[in-house]
Amino acid sequence: MPVPLLDVNAQNLPLEAELKEVFERVLHTGRFILGDEVDAFEAECAALVGAKHAISMSSGTDALLAAFMALNLGPGDEVLCPAFTFFATAGCIARTGATPVFCDVCPVCFNIDLDSAAERLTSKTKAIVPVHLFGQSAAMDEVMAFAKQHGLAVIEDAAQAIGSTYKGVGCGTIGDYGCYSFFPSKNLGGFGDGGLITTNDDARAEQLKQLRNHGMHPKYYHSFVGANFRMDALQCALLRVKLRHYAEYTDGRRRNAAFYTEKLSALSGVSTARESDCCCPEGQTARLEREGIRLLLPVSYQHNGHIWNQYTLRVIGDGRRDALKQHLIDKGIGCEVYYPVPLHRQECFQSLPAQAIQACPVSERLATEVLSIPIYPELLESQRQEVVEAIAGFLS
Numbered sequence: 535m536p537v538p539l540l541d542v543n544a545q546n547l548p549l550e551a552e553l554k555e556v557f558e559r560v561l562h563t564g565r566f567i568l569g570d571e572v573d574a575f576e577a578e579c580a581a582l583v584g585a586k587h588a589i590s591m592s593s594g595t596d597a598l599l600a601a602f603m604a605l606n607l608g609p610g611d612e613v614l615c616p617a618f619t620f621f622a623t624a625g626c627i628a629r630t631g632a633t634p635v636f637c638d639v640c641p642v643c644f645n646i647d648l649d650s651a652a653e654r655l656t657s658k659t660k661a662i663v664p665v666h667l668f669g670q671s672a673a674m675d676e677v678m679a680f681a682k683q684h685g686l687a688v689i690e691d692a693a694q695a696i697g698s699t700y701k702g703v704g705c706g707t708i709g710d711y712g713c714y715s716f717f718p719s720k721n722l723g724g725f726g727d728g729g730l731i732t733t734n735d736d737a738r739a740e741q742l743k744q745l746r747n748h749g750m751h752p753k754y755y756h757s758f759v760g761a762n763f764r765m766d767a768l769q770c771a772l773l774r775v776k777l778r779h780y781a782e783y784t785d786g787r788r789r790n791a792a793f794y795t796e797k798l799s800a801l802s803g804v805s806t807a808r809e810s811d812c813c814c815p816e817g818q819t820a821r822l823e824r825e826g827i828r829l830l831l832p833v834s835y836q837h838n839g840h841i842w843n844q845y846t847l848r849v850i851g852d853g854r855r856d857a858l859k860q861h862l863i864d865k866g867i868g869c870e871v872y873y874p875v876p877l878h879r880q881e882c883f884q885s886l887p888a889q890a891i892q893a894c895p896v897s898e899r900l901a902t903e904v905l906s907i908p909i910y911p912e913l914l915e916s917q918r919q920e921v922v923e924a925i926a927g928f929l930s
């Protein structure tokens with residue numbers, strides 16, 4: 535039986551009757567831009583993540599862009615962000631005219647390394663963007679202390695982490711802004727593009743609502759330049775149906791992650807990454823060699839409520855990741871490299887100042903080692919087992 539990396543139909547089609555009803559309801563209201571469905575969806579999202587305000591946006595990318603625009607970032611400003619993340623994190627910084635300054639990441643949790651960030655800090659640094667990659671929170675106490683010490687704004691890229699927690703607090707609600715995505719492959723996957731920004735500040739929330747609607751308030755009066763960053767009422771209404779099942783989806787992902795960790799860690803040459811090695815590449819590399827580890831499994835830190843947007847392996851050894859990827863594909867098992875090129879190595883950023891695109895050795899290494907395997911909630915027991923057997927076959 536083939537095992538896709540993601541099967542959106544397995545999640546959406548059981549809701550078909552309800553989704554059709556919602557479509558008819560919205561169709562008959564004749565109201566497609568903003569309005570009650572949008573307000574209700576935003577209130578439900580605010581409750582889910584524990585933020586005072588949630589403002590829906592046209593995509594996760596536009597949520598990030600709007601946050602940077604709200605902070606008035608522009609030419610001459612520098613923004614610290616990880617080199618190992620999806621492109622949008624940095625693309626939005628660049629679009630404001632500001633310079634993304636790429637920091638290295640932790641080889642255990644894959645999130646921004648604050649020692650690396652400190653090395654890249656200058657008098658032009660205005661903000662830092664922690665990304666909660668693969669569904670696990672960045673070290674937010676440390677990020678907030680660093681930001682406070684240096685007077686930086688904090689924009690959390692929580693595109694992969696809606697409902698994930700750090701010390702019991704919702705990811706995206708700790709910094710100045712939290713940005714989320716409803717792209718179909720995200721944990722709360724929509725039927726097209728959608729996004730969200732959260733803030734606990736009333737004035738910032740008002741500014742964002744105005745910003746997403748051409749900076750307009752009242753009608754046809756523009757005190758600043760915004761854009762059309764609105765999310766469709768229909769999309770909001772449809773996602774409200776899925777929001778009611780969101781806790782089950784997360785439970786399913788956690789069950790799958792626990793299964794993989796239990797079964798795979800029993801294989802020879804496989805180990806789970808250690809929380810105590812966080813941000814210590816040297817320590818970890820020594821252990822990999824000493825213990826002859828060929829496959830490293832991801833770990834959820836004790837204080838984090840990981841939501842497993844991805845279950846990402848590190849395949850140790852030259853060319854071994856690509857070999858495992860091919861092996862899985864040959865067996866009909868979906869897998870993907872998130873991400874093959876660290877952002878400081880992307881062609882479009884090669885004209886940035888040297889200080890912005892310094893070497894990030896951990897990110898460069900991860901780009902050659904990582905492989906994400908199917909983790910979506912509807913994965914069958916037999917499919918998970920197949921994935922484990924295929925990996926066991928590769929290692930033996």
Ligand SMILES: *Cc1c(COP(=O)(O)O)cnc(C)c1O
Pocket residue numbers: 593594595596619620622623665691693694714715716717727728729
């Ligand atoms: C998906 C994603 C985004 C962008 O979200 P879209 O809704 O696809 O625009 C930004 N950052 C990260 C880390 C993402 O994974």
